[in-house]
Amino acid sequence: MQIAQDNQLLTVADADAMSEEENLRLFKKHIGHNLGKMLSMLGFADTIPVRAEGMHITMNDGRDILDMTGHVGVLVAGHNHPRIIEARRKWGERQGLETWKFFPSPYQGALCHNLSLLFPEDLEIVFFCNSGAEANEGAMKLAQKYAGQDRKLVAYTDISFHGKTHATLTVSGSEQHQNHHFNKLENCHMVKYGDIGELRQLVESNVDRKGVSKVGTFIVEAIRTEGVVKPDSLYFRQVRELCDQYDIVLIFDEIYTGFGRTGKMFAFEHHGVCPDICTFSKAFGGGKATFAAFITRPTIYNKAYAKMNEATLHSTTYNGYGEEIVTSLEVLNIIQDERLVDNSAEVGGYLLQRLQEVQREYPELVADVRGVGLLCCIKFKSKTEKLLRMVSGTGSEAMEKFITGAIITKLFQDHNILTFTPPHDAAQLLVTPSLIIRKEHVDQFVEALKQVLGSNLWTVGFSYMKKLKG
Numbered sequence: 126m127q128i129a130q131d132n133q134l135l136t137v138a139d140a141d142a143m144s145e146e147e148n149l150r151l152f153k154k155h156i157g158h159n160l161g162k163m164l165s166m167l168g169f170a171d172t173i174p175v176r177a178e179g180m181h182i183t184m185n186d187g188r189d190i191l192d193m194t195g196h197v198g199v200l201v202a203g204h205n206h207p208r209i210i211e212a213r214r215k216w217g218e219r220q221g222l223e224t225w226k227f228f229p230s231p232y233q234g235a236l237c238h239n240l241s242l243l244f245p246e247d248l249e250i251v252f253f254c255n256s257g258a259e260a261n262e263g264a265m266k267l268a269q270k271y272a273g274q275d276r277k278l279v280a281y282t283d284i285s286f287h288g289k290t291h292a293t294l295t296v297s298g299s300e301q302h303q304n305h306h307f308n309k310l311e312n313c314h315m316v317k318y319g320d321i322g323e324l325r326q327l328v329e330s331n332v333d334r335k336g337v338s339k340v341g342t343f344i345v346e347a348i349r350t351e352g353v354v355k356p357d358s359l360y361f362r363q364v365r366e367l368c369d370q371y372d373i374v375l376i377f378d379e380i381y382t383g384f385g386r387t388g389k390m391f392a393f394e395h396h397g398v399c400p401d402i403c404t405f406s407k408a409f410g411g412g413k414a415t416f417a418a419f420i421t422r423p424t425i426y427n428k429a430y431a432k433m434n435e436a437t438l439h440s441t442t443y444n445g446y447g448e449e450i451v452t453s454l455e456v457l458n459i460i461q462d463e464r465l466v467d468n469s470a471e472v473g474g475y476l477l478q479r480l481q482e483v484q485r486e487y488p489e490l491v492a493d494v495r496g497v498g499l500l501c502c503i504k505f506k507s508k509t510e511k512l513l514r515m516v517s518g519t520g521s522e523a524m525e526k527f528i529t530g531a532i533i534t535k536l537f538q539d540h541n542i543l544t545f546t547p548p549h550d551a552a553q554l555l556v557t558p559s560l561i562i563r564k565e566h567v568d569q570f571v572e573a574l575k576q577v578l579g580s581n582l583w584t585v586g587f588s589y590m591k592k593l594k595g
């Protein structure tokens with residue numbers, strides 16, 4: 126039944142009562158036709174989630190879905206952790222000040238204190254914001270203000286993603302296919318990820334007669350999320366030395382990896398190297414708050430923004446509101462109390478081991494598996510002979526989507542497991558479940574994946590392709 130009428134506002138109760146068809150119709154009309162089509166092709170639009178708890182999502186047809194995505198990494202403590210719900214409920218009921226624009230907030234103070242304990246060295250000055258891209262924009266502005274007008278050059282890596290605002294897109298090497306549609310920030314230079322020689326060459330070829338390099342900022346991920354790329358630690362130690370030598374602000378983007386995802390609190394700990402600015406989001410909001418931040422050293426902050434007339438050079442309206450702060454305070458305590466970082470290392474190791482077993486069993490379909498903690502990926506071969514014979518003439522990119530799409534659909538429809546593929550590489554599943562995951566969830570996922578890989582994938586693939594054409 127169509128609930129939405131042209132002249133009538135809908136309520137939450139109306140949304141609760143909406144049918145699957147009406148839901149998809151409104152989604153396609155107002156949010157994105159092709160996005161709706163894509164979700165429909167994967168089988169995600171046939172039912173509606175009605176409840177989510179821990180590792181599971183309950184659909185309106187009664188199915189319990191095991192969530193192996195962590196919802197693109199935000200669900201550090203699972204769906205609707207009772208302590209987070211309780212903290213937010215209590216906060217709401219007390220009817221306290223939410224906005225904290227004109228008074229120093231003790232809750233912000235407590236959260237910053239906690240962050241300064243979790244981060245190494247003197248990383249202790251925090252700026253709150255609402256998304257990963259916004260945190261990276263803020264970090265790049267801070268670095269540029271610190272470095273000064275003569276040292277405007279920004280170095281970034283070819284394998285990277287830092288967000289989809291103009292500035293962050295410019296420094297996202299993995300977004301080359303879409304970067305040409307948009308205006309780019311000037312003075313940004315791409316170097317090869319993991320190659321100290323290219324970075325050194327850029328820095329040193331821009332040194333003036335006084336020995337000062339025009340490169341003032343380097344933004345990089347300590348472990349690249351998609352494809353789980355982990356350059357060796359020597360590279361990062363050399364990066365740190367080079368940045369120290371030329372006073373370059375080193376920014377680590379821990380938007381996806383921060384707070385335990387890789388089996389350590391922060392991915393940079395794998396390399397024993399500390400940044401000058403670190404950006405984080407996703408896990409920080411515990412899947413409840415749309416929250417992000419960056420943290421820096423007093424030396425950086427004081428040189429950039431310490432003057433009275435420069436204190437608000439970088440600001441935003443939605444910065445450290447009460448419910449967000451209270452949520453993150455609770456999240457950080459849950460991570461500590463439930464030893465989620467240790468769980469990430471332990472269960473993540475088990476997940477990798479079991480995925481390697483899948484690769485050994487299905488070498489014709491699985492090209493590679495990689496993992497650090499609960500950041501794992503499975504790369505599929507794009508041109509398996511069998512599948513190519515079935516859909517001759519199909520280009521390799523479509524082929525990759527065909528295979529991965531078929532696997533995601535089958536896992537969801539036949540095995541009640543939610544998985545996803547990252548935007549820049551449709552030939553892989555990125556497996557980033559919540560850090561509360563247990564080994565039995567891993568077993569359930571791996572057994573289902575084996576059955577899917579052993580099944581008639583192209584019947585699913587074809588119905589998937591048919592929906593694409595329809």
Ligand SMILES: Cc1ncc(COP(=O)(O)O)c(C=O)c1O
Nearest residue numbers: 256257258286287288378380381
């Ligand atoms: C490493 C990394 N940086 C930045 C971002 C951008 O974050 P947001 O989507 O919140 O803007 C993402 C998002 O996935 C990310 O994975």
